[in-house]
Amino acid sequence: MFYVVGHKNPDTDSVCSAIALSDYLSKCSTKTNSDEKYEPAIQGEINEETKCALNKFGVETPLILTDATNKKVILVDHNNKMQTLDNIEKAEKIVRVLDHHPINFSYQEQIEFLTMPVGSTATIIAQMYFKENINIDKKIAGLLLSAILSDTVVFKSPTTTDIDKIMAKKxxxxxDISNFEVFGLELKKAKASLKNKTPCQIIDADFKEFNMNGCKVGIGQLEVVDFEDFYAIKEQVSSQMKKMKQDKNYTLVLLVFTDILREGSEFLTAGDVDAVKKAFNISTIDGIFLKGMMSRKKQVAPLLENYYNKNQNNKN
Amino acid sequence: MFYVVGHKNPDTDSVCSAIALSDYLSKCSTKTNSDEKYEPAIQGEINEETKCALNKFGVETPLILTDATNKKVILVDHNNKMQTLDNIEKAEKIVRVLDHHPINFSYQEQIEFLTMPVGSTATIIAQMYFKENINIDKKIAGLLLSAILSDTVVFKSPTTTDIDKIMAKKxxxxxDISNFEVFGLELKKAKASLKNKTPCQIIDADFKEFNMNGCKVGIGQLEVVDFEDFYAIKEQVSSQMKKMKQDKNYTLVLLVFTDILREGSEFLTAGDVDAVKKAFNISTIDGIFLKGMMSRKKQVAPLLENYYNKNQNNKN
Incomplete structure (x- = not known):
């Protein structure tokens, strides 16, 4: 059995890509008379947006898998060991990796490893179905479409490419979605509600951890449709971030609140504020709306990584 | 201009893959009316085997490029920064990577990165031509075939897969090669001669450097058709390896002499002999013929890497 699994704090692309790649590989197995079995898995609870997508297309939530020990695993939508299964070094094998993030990976064996500079992992999987002439059923097409719309923020993120749009059209x-932009906003609204969430839930919702030149940096991102919601919880979240920074020994905790309608973001930080100011060339953080800032992958993490690479000292 | 370049100490796969991928990408550009230009490059002088292949198919030796500063580069047949261009961090961009080695790579941007567990990078490029229906002319087919035969040691290396054989057949x-096994041995014989070579040339001929958990490890591999040649130069090469270990501060220098007819290897070492004994579970090195040991990629480097990962202390 091969477990196809996305990153910690699963988002719609990582969940739907795990489900779709399992389906794709199972169909390839059938075609080649191989008896390999593929099972999609997730590393934790799914968010409201993903729930909305799975419900809409009548697909069950994958099983939760958090430990790689003695398992054969296929990693989707991440290639960074800080975002992968616990005990990944005890896995029987990492069989393959399929992703669209910057690369930070090492492995002692030859494996199939593919990243592409496109808006979502789902885009790559959709291309594989079409290129290899593997049948895509309605459910899987719905999930892949949901993932593309989610990760590209309905094509507003600068990570969006023509290929994402072409795949979404197909x-x-x-x-059988009549208007995918309307459907995309429906998904985003499901995710964007900050109501009834604790500060911890808000921080954790889409949080990724990075090792930047020896510094432990955590970056969360939240999509908001109404910034009033954000202002209402800002102080509470900020206190929780400071606590988290200390408890877990982060150099920097950064939350990116992205307004998907106004197309830009505000930052909240705990820890190395200096890094954020210098990396983004801003003199203050509080209350600054960064127009066009939509993508952690392309506009946030690389700039911070660049900063830490140039500033060798660990700042803990 | 994009420079398509293989690893330091170019071998037949890295040179022919650079030439073929440039041709492939140029043809794709023409198809999509893009005006991108692709130029194959090598990091140093080519060996006798590669010369034989280029001569046979009437292809010119690519230009030598050793520094990535301000260049847009495409890396083939390696993904390890120790084997790539000088000043790779000053490249305008690493545009893509295509390889069949174990993975050891990080990059801050999303790029196209593909590795496959096959016998040569040429195998992957051949597959791309066939899948995308791009015309392969006779010269390029000859170079790709040469590279597959070279890297798989005419299908004797355990890195060989069915895909390599299928591509070679096509x-x-x-x-227009009547018998590729005969042609493969012709290539190997061109490379295998140790005569008229200095100990330095013998060591450098196919040498790769690795960072194994902080230890600087150099592994060379030589294919031999007559082990008498090897015994004749053994002492001299051994002395040079010891000097090299000290001068360049290696933890370990290992040369693998592979007999392509008897299908196995003998080791020569300088430095951390203990690592070699433990990694390969042998009690002595001198005069031991390791039957079936053909692949640095699959049978040598991973075992040493594994050893150094388990033994944290740097042994300099």
Missing amino acids: LEKIA | LEKIA
């Missing part, structure tokens, strides 16, 4: 027909 | 027809 998938829209198969999934 | 390429054989296009390249």
Whole structure:
């Protein structure tokens, strides 16, 4: 059995890509008379947006897998060991990796490893189905479309490429979605509500951990449709971030609140504020709306990484 | 201009893959009306085997490029920064990577990065031509075939897969080679001669450097058709290896002499002999013929890497 699993704090792309790649590989197995079995898995609870997508297309939530010990695993939508299964070094094998993030990976064996500079992992999987002429059923097309719309913030993120749009167009027909931009906003609204969430839940919702030149940096991102919601919880979240920084020994904790309608973000930080100011060339953080700032992958993490690479000293 | 370049100490796969991928990408550009230009490059002088292949198919030796500063580069047949261009961090961009080695790579941007567990990078490129229906001319088919035969040691290396054989069969027809096994041995014999070579040339011929858990490890591999040649130069090479270990501060220098007819290897070492004994579970090194040991990629480097990962202390 191969477990196909996305990153910690699963988002819609990582969950839907795990499900779709399992389906794709199972169908390839059938085609080649291989008896390999593929099972999608997630590393934790799914968010409201992903729930909305799975419900809409009548697909069950994958099983939760958090430990790689003695398992054969296929990693999707991440290639960074800080975001992968616990005990990944005890896995029987990392069989392959399929992703669209910057690369930070080492492995002692030859494996199939593919990253592409596109807006979502789902885009790559959709291309594989079409290129290899593997049948995509309505459910899978719906999930792939959901993942593309989610990760590209309905094509507003600068990570969006023409290929994402072409794949979305093709998938829209198969999934029988009449207007994918309306559907994309429906998904985003499901995710964006900050109501009834604790500060911890807000920080954790889409949080990724990075090792930047020896510094432990955590970056969360939240999509908001109404910034009033954000202002209402700002102080509480900020206190919790400071506590988290200390308890877990982060150099920097950064939350990116992204307004998907106004197309930009505000930052909240705990820890190395200096790094954030210098990396983004801003003199203050509080209350600054960064127009066009939509992508952690392309506009946030690389700039911080660059800063820490140039500033050798660990700042703990 | 994009420079398509293989690893330091170019071998036949890295040179022919650079040439073929440039051709492939140029043809794709023409198809999509893009005006991108691709130029194959090598990091140093080519060996006798590669010369034989280029001569046979009437292809010129690519230009030598050793420094990445301000260049847009595409890396083939390696993904390890120790084997790539000088000043890779000053490259305008690493545009993509295509390889069949174990992975050891990090990069801050999303790029196209593909590794496959096959016998040569040429195998992957051949597959791309066939899948995308790009015309392969006779010269390119000949180079790709040469590279596959070279890297798989005419299908004797345990890195060989069915895909390598299938691609070789297809390429054989296009390249108009009547018997590729005979042609493969012709290539190997061109490379295997140790005569008229200095100890330095013998060590450098196919030498790769690794960072194994902080230890600087150099592994060379030589293919020999007559082990008498090897015994004749053994003492001299051994002295030079000891000097090299000290001068360049290696933890370990290991040379693998592979007999392609008897299908196995003998080791020569300088430095951390203990690591070699423990990694390969042998009680002595001198005069031990390791039957079936053919692949640095699969049978040598991973075992040493594993050893150094378990033994944390740097042994300099």
